[in-house]
Amino acid sequence: MVTHQGCPQTPGGRIRALGFARMGARGRRRGPRTGDVSVSGLAGITWSPRMQRSRVGTEATYLLMHRVFEDLRYRRYEWKCDSLNARSKAAAERYGFRFEGLFRQAVVYKGRSRDTAWYSIIDREWPRIRSAFEQWLLPENFDSTGNSLRSLRSVMDRIPEERNPDEP
Numbered sequence: 001m002v003t004h005q006g007c008p009q010t011p012g013g014r015i016r017a018l019g020f021a022r023m024g025a026r027g028r029r030r031g032p033r034t035g036d037v038s039v040s041g042l043a044g045i046t047w048s049p050r051m052q053r054s055r056v057g058t059e060a061t062y063l064l065m066h067r068v069f070e071d072l073r074y075r076r077y078e079w080k081c082d083s084l085n086a087r088s089k090a091a092a093e094r095y096g097f098r099f100e101g102l103f104r105q106a107v108v109y110k111g112r113s114r115d116t117a118w119y120s121i122i123d124r125e126w127p128r129i130r131s132a133f134e135q136w137l138l139p140e141n142f143d144s145t146g147n148s149l150r151s152l153r154s155v156m157d158r159i160p161e162e163r164n165p166d167e168p
Contacts, residue, residue: 038078083115132156
């Protein structure tokens, strides 16, 4: 078992070391000055198959979000991925990111013109998403074999969204 110093204690109790994960933020307009961070498949998060759709992968995502919104006080957290990467798009939605749009012909990657799907969570959405993660990570949400009893999406769907007075 590995507990990362400096990370908040999660309801799940600790991070388990299960294979390879690579994380990082990228982009020229990112950082404290603009209050946003971006994580993408090219230089962001890459989970090993053992971490994909797992409790530890979800907990690691929660910890990164917590760092972005609680510690760094950023306003915006972006998730960008290849528009053809259905698994990455599903993960973004599962974690509470909202689809913002498609950047057509955003990059040339592996010899093809790639469209990039953009998702985000903004600071006013974070309290609801944080609550869902914390409820989902509680030990009583897991059976004796470690499988979740409720999906993160079903927990999130039970928490009402706050209405933004700036949007129609």
